[in-house]
Structure formats: structure tokens, C-alpha cells
Amino acid sequence: MTKFVKSNEAVVMGALYAGCEIYFGYPITPASEIAHGAAKWFPMLGRKFVQAECETASINMMFGAAGAGKLSMTATSGPGFSLMQEGLSYLAGAELPAVVIDVNRAGPGLGNVYPEQSDYTSAVKGGGHGNYSTFTLAPASAQEMFDLTVKAFEMAAKWRTPAVVFADGLQGQMMETVELPDTEMKAPDFSAWAAEGTPATRNNLVKSIYLDAKQQEEFNRHLQAKYAKMQADAMSESYLADDAEILLVGFGISSRIARTTAETLRKEGIKAGCFRPITLNPFPREDLAKVAAGKKILTIELDAGQFADDVRLNLAKMCLGAEAAALKMINRMGGEVVSVDDAVKAAKEMI
Amino acid sequence: MATIEQKGMYKVFPRSGKNVSYTHYCPGCGHGIINKLIAEACAEMGLQDETIFVDPVGCGVFTYYYWDAAHISAAHGRASACATGVSRARPDAVTIAYQGDGDLGAIGFNNAFQAASRGEKFGCIFVNNSLYGMTGGQMAPTTLEGEKTTTTPFGRDSSLTGYPLHVCEVFNQLKAPVYIARVSVADTRRIMQAKQAIRKVFQIQKEKKGYAILEILAPCPTNFKMTPDKAAQFVIDEMEKEFPLGVFRDETADHVNPKSVEVPLVKSCMELFQEKDSIPAAINDAGFAEKRFKFAGYGGQGILSLGLTVAEAARLERRHTLWFPSYGPEQRGGSANCSVVVSGTPIGSPTVEHPDVLVAMNQPAYERFAADVKPGGTIIVDSTVPVLVEPPEGVKLIKWPAIKMAEEFGVPKAANTMMLAALKKFALTGLTAENLETALIASFKKKPELGEKNRELLRKAEAHE
Numbered sequence: 001m002t003k004f005v006k007s008n009e010a011v012v013m014g015a016l017y018a019g020c021e022i023y024f025g026y027p028i029t030p031a032s033e034i035a036h037g038a039a040k041w042f043p044m045l046g047r048k049f050v051q052a053e054c055e056t057a058s059i060n061m062m063f064g065a066a067g068a069g070k071l072s073m074t075a076t077s078g079p080g081f082s083l084m085q086e087g088l089s090y091l092a093g094a095e096l097p098a099v100v101i102d103v104n105r106a107g108p109g110l111g112n113v114y115p116e117q118s119d120y121t122s123a124v125k126g127g128g129h130g131n132y133s134t135f136t137l138a139p140a141s142a143q144e145m146f147d148l149t150v151k152a153f154e155m156a157a158k159w160r161t162p163a164v165v166f167a168d169g170l171q172g173q174m175m176e177t178v179e180l181p182d183t184e185m186k187a188p189d190f191s192a193w194a195a196e197g198t199p200a201t202r203n204n205l206v207k208s209i210y211l212d213a214k215q216q217e218e219f220n221r222h223l224q225a226k227y228a229k230m231q232a233d234a235m236s237e238s239y240l241a242d243d244a245e246i247l248l249v250g251f252g253i254s255s256r257i258a259r260t261t262a263e264t265l266r267k268e269g270i271k272a273g274c275f276r277p278i279t280l281n282p283f284p285r286e287d288l289a290k291v292a293a294g295k296k297i298l299t300i301e302l303d304a305g306q307f308a309d310d311v312r313l314n315l316a317k318m319c320l321g322a323e324a325a326a327l328k329m330i331n332r333m334g335g336e337v338v339s340v341d342d343a344v345k346a347a348k349e350m351i
Numbered sequence: 352m353a354t355i356e357q358k359g360m361y362k363v364f365p366r367s368g369k370n371v372s373y374t375h376y377c378p379g380c381g382h383g384i385i386n387k388l389i390a391e392a393c394a395e396m397g398l399q400d401e402t403i404f405v406d407p408v409g410c411g412v413f414t415y416y417y418w419d420a421a422h423i424s425a426a427h428g429r430a431s432a433c434a435t436g437v438s439r440a441r442p443d444a445v446t447i448a449y450q451g452d453g454d455l456g457a458i459g460f461n462n463a464f465q466a467a468s469r470g471e472k473f474g475c476i477f478v479n480n481s482l483y484g485m486t487g488g489q490m491a492p493t494t495l496e497g498e499k500t501t502t503t504p505f506g507r508d509s510s511l512t513g514y515p516l517h518v519c520e521v522f523n524q525l526k527a528p529v530y531i532a533r534v535s536v537a538d539t540r541r542i543m544q545a546k547q548a549i550r551k552v553f554q555i556q557k558e559k560k561g562y563a564i565l566e567i568l569a570p571c572p573t574n575f576k577m578t579p580d581k582a583a584q585f586v587i588d589e590m591e592k593e594f595p596l597g598v599f600r601d602e603t604a605d606h607v608n609p610k611s612v613e614v615p616l617v618k619s620c621m622e623l624f625q626e627k628d629s630i631p632a633a634i635n636d637a638g639f640a641e642k643r644f645k646f647a648g649y650g651g652q653g654i655l656s657l658g659l660t661v662a663e664a665a666r667l668e669r670r671h672t673l674w675f676p677s678y679g680p681e682q683r684g685g686s687a688n689c690s691v692v693v694s695g696t697p698i699g700s701p702t703v704e705h706p707d708v709l710v711a712m713n714q715p716a717y718e719r720f721a722a723d724v725k726p727g728g729t730i731i732v733d734s735t736v737p738v739l740v741e742p743p744e745g746v747k748l749i750k751w752p753a754i755k756m757a758e759e760f761g762v763p764k765a766a767n768t769m770m771l772a773a774l775k776k777f778a779l780t781g782l783t784a785e786n787l788e789t790a791l792i793a794s795f796k797k798k799p800e801l802g803e804k805n806r807e808l809l810r811k812a813e814a815h816e
Contacts, residue, residue: 001624001625001626002626002629002630002631003624003626004630004663004666004672004674013624016620016623022436022439029679030679041623043614044614044615044617045616045617045619045623048439050435050439053461053465056429056432056462057432057435057461057462060429060432060433060436060462061432061433061435061436062436063425063426063429063433064423064425064434064437064438065437065439065440066436067433067436068423068437069440069441072436072440087429090425090426094424112679169678170701171701173675173676174673174674175673175675176673176674176698177630177632177666177671179632180621182621183621184619195403195421195422196403196444197400197401197421197443197444197445198401198444202399202421203421204421204422205366205415205422205423206423206424207415207424209412209424212368256699256700256701257699257700258699259699259700260700261699263699337702339702340704341704
């Protein structure tokens with residue numbers, strides 16, 4: 001069955017199909033439709049919606065719900081996402097599953113409500129305190145706002161980690177067709193570790209404190225080992241990349257601009273292709289290395305180059321230092337989007 | 352060493368890293384007494400299996416060493432937010448947040464206050480010892496006037512730091528709490544009273560009655576820099592003067608939970624999101640040339656729904672379809688625009704930089720977007736709009752009396768339908784006439800009589816030369 005929906009609404013649908021039981025949130029443009037959908041649909045399914053007093057409260061309510069063994073979510077945008085970093089660190093520190101949607105708006109500060117991808121570092125590298133990061137997925141369509149929200153819950157539960165669905169204002173607002181599945185997922189059982197208020201879970205303790213430095217280091221090593229294992233769940237997509245001379249690399253909405261740019265360049269006889277990380281953390285660096293080796297690389301992004309730096313880093317980790325050094329970027333900020341015209345021009349300048 | 356078994360507590364405390372049976376609290380600390388009272392109450396009431404304790408940051412952080420029940424250790428100040436999450440997730444459990452005066456009175460005051468205001472179903476035990484114990488005896492919101500702490504070395508100066516915060520009195524302004532009280536653990540009689548009050552907090556949670564807060568005045572000999580007996584006397588002589596003991600509210604006997612607003616329930620996601628006559632997914636058809644549309648005008652002219660109608664027609668034709676509105680303050684400024692992309696293959700860039708077709712219903716819309724239209728493209732502009740700037744070379748301009756016709760037909764609101772007539776008449780969408788009409792009717796799903804009427808108007812308008 002298909003539905004023509006706003007991407008923001010697709011997120012709520014994905015969460016419900018994935019078995020999310022509680023939504024905690026505070027409204028913010030351009031993510032508010034997610035709260036609106038959740039306020040209506042969660043209670044209709046007998047699940048819960050709580051409007052928190054602020055984003056700090058939302059994320060700490062999620063900490064409580066996750067600690068008590070229930071999948072929960074919130075959605076926000078830059079300023080709210082900043083406030084949630086504290087809670088994300090605690091969720092990671094207590095190894096709790098939860099899903100945060102960041103519909104990136106322009107910043108810094110109050111900025112405006114138009115699209116940017118400038119929360120890259122905090123959404124991908126762990127924006128709070130301590131050695132942690134989130135499992136971060138970057139959808140590019142309404143269908144993926146649904147699918148990757150479902151995936152975010154699966155990964156959060158599988159790895160006992162907070163997961164972030166990293167979108168942007170443009171994506172949040174656009175409508176496309178979404179195909180909905182015929183079955184919904186059941187909420188997972190976390191009674192092995194959660195504090196559920198039952199005889200079986202009476203001895204369970206959810207915490208992120210290790211007073212002993214040695215124990216704290218052990219825990220950190222455990223987290224890092226877990227993150228290394230997560231690499232197996234990295235996802236990516238390539239398009240027209242095999243014979244390409246120039247590879248356009250972008251995530252989320254930028255990957256769609258890359259796609260049209262590549263098609264436009266191909267029409268002019270220039271062999272262009274695309275690579276897009278679907279998971280930003282874990283970064284699909286092996287997939288990237290396969291298609292990027294020996295090619296010129298142009299990143300397309302709506303930030304100041306945080307993504308380009310991450311691509312360089314991942315190329316370098318895969319021993320593609322020359323490709324990393326020659327990498328160029330085309331970007332827009334402040335709510336403006338890279339135009340296909342400009343991306344085509346930038347690509348041609350590299351040939 | 353012989354161990355003294357405490358009701359509700361582990362016999363020894365291995366979670367502390369040592370197999371000991373003494374707590375980390377300083378001699379004479381109020382927390383030690385309160386910990387014992389809470390553990391006893393929980394055990395005596397048979398609630399250990401169903402209780403979830405939310406532990407604070409502060410001297411109470413290690414209650415999970417001691418109390419034999421499930422624990423969640425919250426972030427500093429967030430115990431009430433965390434307890435909200437716990438009690439919503441586990442409504443059958445007994446949720447107890449244990450907080451200090453920094454945690455609740457300062458950094459987490461709003462979280463605690465808002466949780467109380469919502470009437471969350473948890474009990475909050477709030478220990479007030481008039482300063483920050485764990486971090487080294489700094490001023491708290493509850494520090495007494497003139498009281499010396501490490502951040503008020505000359506005594507709390509009310510001209511700079513205000514006055515002691517009365518948490519119970521403030522919370523007593525709220526409607527939702529069921530029970531609000533202040534007790535003390537400064538002597539045996541007071542400890543007995545405190546125990547009864549703690550039992551009450553558990554009882555209210557056991558009976559799912561609602562929010563309860565119990566403030567407990569406690570000595571901190573270490574940071575008061577007093578012996579335990581002097582510290583206890585300080586609580587009685589000084590703190591109780593500032594923070595009078597008593598029950599501020601007790602509605603446990605006659606409490607009635609507010610009635611829930613009715614919500615229509617469904618059984619599954621599939622039932623919730625089912626759609627009658629769902630349109631099958633798009634098919635790939637490289638032969639269909641992608642078309643990009645821009646619709647722009649004043650808010651209220653039906654610009655967004657005109658775009659949606661074209662999008663719906665495209666979906667009926669099983670084309671890849673994308674609709675994107677202007678949003679935020681742009682939308683509130685009175686102007687509205689939306690973009691539609693219709694394609695035979697998956698759509699790349701969602702932005703419409705160079706529309707194949709621009710529909711402009713007012714002058715600003717024409718002037719803003721006309722220059723972007725693709726060579727070979729078309730602009731339909733309402734005939735009321737003065738065209739002061741020529742369209743780009745190779746772009747066809749159609750002046751169409753959409754607003755005038757809608758007025759003449761007596762339905763001024765249907766100007767967008769008149770524009771659809773032009774799109775249909777001049778075959779600008781690449782979509783069939785039938786699908787455009789079906790989409791138009793579908794756009795009035797909630798008022799079917801208007802659907803038919805608009806189809807009539809559409810056909811009438813098409814006859815215009």
C-alpha cells in the first residue's frame with residue numbers, strides 16, 4: 001500500500017511500524033510535523049505521547065523510558081539537538097536504545113528554519129561529552145524517512161545505543177510516495193538488563209557511572225569494540241559509479257542533487273557517478289574505497305565542510321591519501337541549497 | 352565483621368566495589384537515616400519487586416549500592432524527567448525519584464516542577480540539607496540567609512543571591528500534586544514522622560493516585576562543619592525556622608484522577624494508515640520526460656493545493672512524484688509557493704531551479720520566478736498581473752484570466768481550478784486530461800459536491816480562448 005506523505009510524517013509511521021512505544025518531544029520548526037503526527041497516532045494505537053517542557057527533558061524522559069525497557073523517540077532540529085547532547089551521552093554511557101530525529105535547520109544560534117547539514121559533527125561523531133558516538137542514518141527521500149527510521153530502531157536495539165536519523169528541513173517538508181509494509185514489528189524484550197518494576201528485573205541497574213578509573217576505561221574499551229563491530233552494518237549506495245572519472249559524494253538531500261548532477265554531466269559526455277553513505281556512523285568506508293580509488297572526488301554538502309573532512313578521513317583510513325588530498329567540495333550554507341548548475345560547473349572545473 | 356541486616360537493603364554492598372555493609376555517607380548525615388527509612392518502607396509494604404528507583408547525582412548517587420530494588424541512575428538534575436519516562440513506560444511499577452537540593456532546587460527545578468504540574472505518577476523524595484554536599488559544600492537555592500558555604504564564604508548575601516527557595520510552597524501552587532509535605536530527620540520523633548510520610552509517598556504510588564513530593568530536612572555535619580549533634584540541632588533551630596514542617600496538601604483520601612480525553616483507538620498500524628484505493632507505486636519509464644513545476648501566488652489562492660492536484664494526477668499515472676512547499680516565515684509572509692517534480696525515473700534533486708512550467712498568480716510570483724524558467728518552458732500568469740519584465744527568450748507566456756473567470760462564475764475561490772484548466776487545455780503537464788480531472792475531484796474528498804462543481808468549472812474555463 002502506498003501513501004503520499006510529508007517526509008516528517010513518514011518518520012512517525014516508521015517509528016510506529018518499528019514498535020516504538022512512546023514519543024517524548026518539544027516542537028521546533030522544521031520538525032514539528034513529527035510531533036503533530038505522533039500526538040495523533042501514538043495514542044490511537046494505545047501508545048504514548050508526552051509533550052516535554054524542553055528538549056533536555058525530552059531526552060532524559062527517553063533515558064528513563066529506555067532504562068525501563070521501552071523503545072522511545074523524539075524529533076527536533078539544531079537548537080533542540082544541542083540541548084539533547086547531554087542525554088545522548090548518558091544514553092550511550094548506559095548503553096540504552098533510543099532514536100532521535102534531527103531535521104537540520106540553518107545555524108549557528110537561532111539561524112533560520114531552512115535546510116542545512118551543519119549538525120554533521122554532533123549527529124555523527126557524538127556531540128556530547130565522553131568517548132561515544134551514535135548510530136547515524138541519513139535518509140534522502142520520504143520512503144527512506146520511513147525505512148531508515150525503522151532501521152534506526154532495529155540498530156538501537158541490536159547495539160544498545162542511541163541512534164540518530166539525520167535529515168534536513170527541505171527533506172522534512174517534502175511529500176513523496178511511501179510504500180508501507182503489511183506487517184508491523186513487535187517491541188523487543190529488554191528484561192535482561194532493564195529496570196521494569198518486575199520480580200525478574202529487580203536486580204537490574206541502569207547507570208553510566210564507574211567511579212573506578214580502571215573500570216571506566218574498561219567500559220570505554222567495550223564501547224569502542226562495539227562501535228568497531230557496528231561497521232558490519234554500514235550502508236551505502238552508488239550510482240553510475242563504476243566507469244566514472246569523477247565521483248560526486250553527498251549524503252541525504254545532497255545525494256539527490258549529486259544524482260541529477262551526474263545525470264546532467266553524463267548527457268554532456270562526462271563520465272560522472274555518485275556515492276552516498278546511507279549510514280554516516282558507521283561510515284561505509286570500504287564501499288567508498290571500492291568506488292573512489294583513482295577517481296576525482298567532489299563532495300556536495302550543506303555545511304562548512306564537516307562532511308568533506310569526514311570523507312577525507314575515511315579515504316585516508318582506506319589508504320587513498322591521494323584521492324583525499326585532491327578532493328574538492330561545493331557547499332551552500334544558511335538555508336541555501338547547492339544548485340545542479342553550480343555542481344555541474346564545479347565538476348567540470350575538476351576535469 | 353558482623354553485618355546488621357537492614358530491611359529493604361542488600362546485606363552487603365558489593366556494588367560499592369567492596370564487600371562491606373556500611374554506607375558511604377559521613378557520620379551524622381541525614382541521607383543515611385533517610386536511606387534506611389526508604390528501604391524499610393519499600394520492604395515493609397512489599398514493594399521491592401515493583402519499585403524502580405531513579406537515583407540522582409549528588410550525595411544520593413549511590414543508593415543503588417544499598418536499596419534492594421531496580422535502579423536507574425539519572426543525569427544531574429534530570430531525575431524528575433527520567434522518572435517521568437520511567438512511569439510512562441511502566442505505569443504498573445512504583446517509581447520513586449530521590450533528589451537533592453541542587454538536583455531538584457537548581458539545575459533540575461523546571462523538570463521537577465513541570466513533572467509535578469503534569470501530575471506524573473511518581474513519588475519524589477527531596478532531601479534538603481541547605482547546600483551541595485557532594486561537590487564540596489557550595490550554596491544551594493535552599494541555603495539560609497547568612498549561611499556560610501564554600502561559595503558564600505562570608506555568608507549568603509540576599510542582596511546578591513536572593514532568598515532560600517521554598518520548594519513545597521512553590522509546588523503547592525500547582526493543581527495536580529496529590530501530596531506535598533515537609534518533614535525532618537533531626538531527632539527520633541521527627542524520624543518516626545518522616546517514616547510515616549515516606550510510607551505515604553509509596554502508598555500513593557502503589558494506588559496509582561498521582562504525584563507526591565516529600566521534602567526532608569537533613570543535616571550535613573561535614574559541610575556545616577559541625578559535630579553530628581550540633582548539625583541536627585542546626586536543622587531544628589535554623590532550617591525548620593526557614594522551612595516550616597508540615598503537610599501542605601494531602602488529597603490521598605479523596606483524590607480522583609482527572610478523566611481522560613477520548614481517543615479513537617485502532618488495532619494496528621495497518622488499520623491506522625490504510626488507504627482506500629491506494630495508488631500503486633510508480634513505474635520506471637525512461638520515455639517520460641521529467642517535468643518540473645513551480646506554482647506561486649498569495650496564500651489563500653489555493654497555490655499549494657493546485658500543486659498537490661498536479662502531483663496526485665502524476666501519481667495516478669504512476670509517475671515518480673515530489674511536492675515541496677515554501678515553509679516557515681516565508682509562508683506566513685502572505686506569499687506561497689510550491690514545487691512539483693514529475694518524472695519517469697527516480698527523482699534526483701528535489702529543488703526546482705528551472706521550471707518547465709511556472710504558474711504565477713500575482714506580480715511578486717511572476718517577478719521572482721519568471722527569469723528561472725527553462726528555454727522552451729511556459730509561464731501562465733494571471734491576466735490581472737502587469738507583466739513589466741519580459742519572460743526569458745524561448746519561454747512562452749500565456750496570460751490567463753483565472754481570477755476573473757472564477758469571479759464571473761461566482762466562485763472566486765476557484766481561481767486555482769481555472770489555472771488547472773489552462774494547464775490541461777495547453778497540455779503543459781504531460782499528464783492525461785482524465786487523471787487531472789480525477790485528481791481535482793479527489794482534492795475535494797472531504798466535500799464531494801465541490802469536486803463535481805469544480806470539474807464543471809474546469810471544463811467551462813477550458814472553453815475560454
